[in-house]
Amino acid sequence: MSDNSLPDEIISEILSPALKVSDEVFSDTSDVSPFAKYAESTSAYLLVCKSWLRVATPLLYHVVILRSKAQAKALGRVLSTNSELGMFIKKLRVEGGYGTPMATIMKLSPNISDLFLSFEIWGTDNTDGLCKGLFLINPTRVILRDVLSNRRKVRVNKMVSNLEDALVKALAKWDRLSTFDLPYTGQEGSIRVTKIVQALEKSQSLNTVVIPSGGLQWIYPLLKDCPLQAICLKESLSPSHLAYYVGSNTALKALVKCKELLPVTEDPKQDSGKIGVPQFPDITPSLNPNFFPMKETSDEVKDVVWGRVFYFAMFVPELAQNPEAEDIPPRLPILLVSKMFHRLALPSFYAHTVVKKLTATSGFLAVLRNNPFLGAQVHSIRGSAGSQVYSDWDDSDDASILSLLSQMTGLVRLCGWSSTAKHFDIRCNYLSREKTIPWEAFEAVATSSGATLREFSKHIATQRDASPAVFDTLTQLRSLAWKCDSIFKCKPEDAAYAGLSNLEELQIWSSDPSFFTALSMMKLESLRRVVFSNKSDNAETFLETHGNKLTEIRIPYYTAEVLKVNIFQVCSSLTSISLVSCDKPPESFNFPHTSTSLVTIYIELQGWLRKKDQLINWERFFAAFEPKCYPSLHEIQISSCEWPTNEREIGKSLWVRWAENLLKHNIYLADRSGKKWRARLKV
Known part of the structure; x- marks a missing residue:
């Protein structure tokens, strides 16, 4: 790219978002620095080309964050070489003492308006340069960060005391100081707090104080002689809490400024099941009371159009992504509008079904009896159908499951509990929380939906004499989470089975050793990812046969250690390995x-x-x-x-x-x- 291809103003607009440090982050006084990210330095933007170097340099030096002695030493050396760079520095955040280079930095940065100082300084650090530098600048805002112990006591050592004394003396000199950010509530009872506040009392330029809400009643009497225009609280308070802190003091009430109350948000950990349903604008109804949509259109076209409308109104794409999404509005009322709505919306309503209880299974089966065409419209069934431990289960329930799955001819996904290996914890007994389906039901699924099924993760009842041929019809299966202790009858003289030809991911939650033998008799040409459990007896046979295809393995530490084969030797194409429960x-x-x-x-x-x-x-x-x-x-x-x-x-x-x-x-x-x-x- 030519240096002259874009004007400097446009380049500046492009680079500003990447180089800008927000004031909220700059002034953050939380226990962990917001700059402890260890990401790529933003200075890398300056190395792209000469025009970027020219334009980005002032942007980079506008806000300077120092977090180590090496950074301070390097900055001091740079400013000594090119003093013009110091003119760009407006905000300086110093998170330690960092020795004598601090005096050079502050001497060569005369335009500093915002200064962040931290009292989290250990005795091995050196604040001499910082103490000297305070008298070389005249900031308009100072932000203090202090570390308080559980007993609300501040840290005290020689280096901190020197910085404290220098700050108190500098406050008397700073005639441009208008804003001071204090971390104290007045309960600390330290000499430091008293000395700093006494120095602020004499300031004739201070008009804004930022403090925690707990220090409101403490700070106002001490600074009321200052030309205060605002006392800003760091927290968001409700009107009742604000009234508690302010009391009946009208003068104080006029000064207090509080952050707007944040809207109540749910725990982010609980948002994992939410998909962000789009909010549509209200549509103004037609002014014609006799308006009838598609009045002159044929019934076939109407059905196609309305079917597409219901596809989105029933949130089919969103439920395909997450069938258990929690923020889906109620969909049943759409079915109750009219017979036509019921007929056309029913396939979309059941396209992605969640079955959590045994009663839901029988209810779903009744719907299928009345609407046989739904068997081809249901694309995913998810849920445990009750608990293995606490629910009663008899032969009639097995028959219901068998009948239900036999009618499914277009299933793409059949899952119990989450089968995502990323969240799969082999130490947890998930299988005790999921009802088993009879082996005959698994065979029925393989027969009726074998050409469409892409993901399977259900707990299957044990079969004493199972045939590996059951997998032959699962031609489109991509992900299999095997949760079954069935014993497979595999004879060495049998020809190789053709099953699972498109299988890419295999998770083994529970299995009999014969399952690995059965897999070893298949080609599994597409298999790339395998997740083993604690019980993976006879896995060596499987790895020796298919290990050269695998690119990713997740395996418990104990299982890996007792294997009779070396994983890296039999899995020559392995790019990623995860050892869990180490x-x-x-x-x-x-x-x-x-x-x-x-x-x-x-x-x-x-x-x-x-x-x-x-x-x-x-x-x-x-x-x-x-x-x-x-x-x-x-x-x-x-x-x-x-x-x-x-x-x-x-x-x-x-x-x-x-x-x-x-x-x-x-x-x-x-x-x-x-x-x-x-x-x-x-x-």
């Missing part, structure tokens, strides 16, 4: 073998690494780990990995040390959420 480092990865295709390793630990012996074991694991055996490896993700959030913790963290050793081989270490450690600037 209580110690996996020894499998320290065997003398090579995997040229492996890209990611995920290790799920039981609990967190806290004990000394656990850390020693993992230290040995990383010391013995040979990256050269995995030339394509890009990432190791460990569920118990915790990234530190400040410079002191980073210096002590074993996770950081292990991550930086891996980075020497271009391998990233990631935490549970997938956040990767990135090398930081060093002194």
Whole structure:
């Protein structure tokens, strides 16, 4: 791209959203810094081309965040080389002491208007440069962050005390100071709080104070002689709570400004079943009272048009995505409008059905008897149909299930509890929460819907003499979650079975060893992903036959350790492996073998690494780990990995040390959420 292809103004508009730091984030005083993200530095935008460098430099330096001594030293060196860059700095956030370079930075940044200071400083840090720098600037807003213990006591050491004294003296000099953000409620009872507030009392420019709501009645009497125009509360308060803090003081009430009350939101963890149903605008009815839609149109065309309308009115696309979505409006009233509505909307109503109780099964079966055409219109059935433990189940119920599934000729998905392997926890006994279907019902599904079924995940009753030929008709099945202990009769002289030719993902919740033998007699040409459970006896036969096709495996630690074959040798195309339920480092990865295709390793630990012996074991694991055996490896993700959030913790963290050793081989270490450690600037 030519440097002159776009005007600087347009480039600035393009880059501003990426380089801008919102004031809300800049002034965040929460315990964990919002900048502890370890993401790619925004300075990378400056390296795209010369025009981006020219335009983005002022944007980058507008807000400066310092989180380490190395960053402060580097910035001080840059400003000393090019003092013009300091003119761009308007906001400066300093999350520590960071030594003598701070004096250089603040000396060469005369336009600082917003200053963020933190008292979370340890005795090993150095605040001398920061203390000197406070007298070299004249900000309009100061934001303080302090760390309070459980007893509401502030941290005290020599470096913090020096910064505290320097701030108090600087407050007397800052004649442009208009806004001060305090973290205190007045209950801390420390000398620091008293000294800072006493210094603020003398300010003739202070007009806005930001404090927690608990400090409202404490701060106002002390600062009432200042030309205050507003006391802003950090929290959102209801009118009743605000009245409690303000009392009958009308002067105080006029000054208090509170964030608008946020709308009540549900727990984000409970939103997983919601799909965001679109809100449609109200449609103005026709002014013609005799209006009749498609009055002159043939009945066939009307049925097609109305059928399409009901397809969306019944939220068929949304339910196809998630049949148990919680924010779907009631759909039954549409069926009750008229006979025509009932006839045309019924297929869409039952297209994706959830069966949670035994009574729902019999009710659904009654609907099918009255409307046989629905058998081809039902595309998914989901639900446990009751509990294996607490519900009564007899032969008539088995007969109902068999009759129901026999009439399904267009099923695409038949699932019980969630079959998504990403959320599949092999330690939980999900099968006890799901009713079994008789083996005959599984055979019926394979016969009636074998040409359409793409996903199957139901708990099947045990069959003593099962034939692998039952899988031959499941020609379109892509995902199979096997939950059955049936014993398959497989004879060596039998020809290979042709079943499951399109199967891509296999999850094994519960199985008999003969199931692996049956799978070994199939081609399974499309199989790529397998999830094993704790009980995977005879898995070696399966892996020796199909391992070379697999690209992803999820397996419990114990199962992997007792396998009689080496996973990496039999699975030569493996790109991802997940070890779950690990209580110690996996020894499998320290065997003398090579995997040229492996890209990611995920290790799920039981609990967190806290004990000394656990850390020693993992230290040995990383010391013995040979990256050269995995030339394509890009990432190791460990569920118990915790990234530190400040410079002191980073210096002590074993996770950081292990991550930086891996980075020497271009391998990233990631935490549970997938956040990767990135090398930081060093002194």
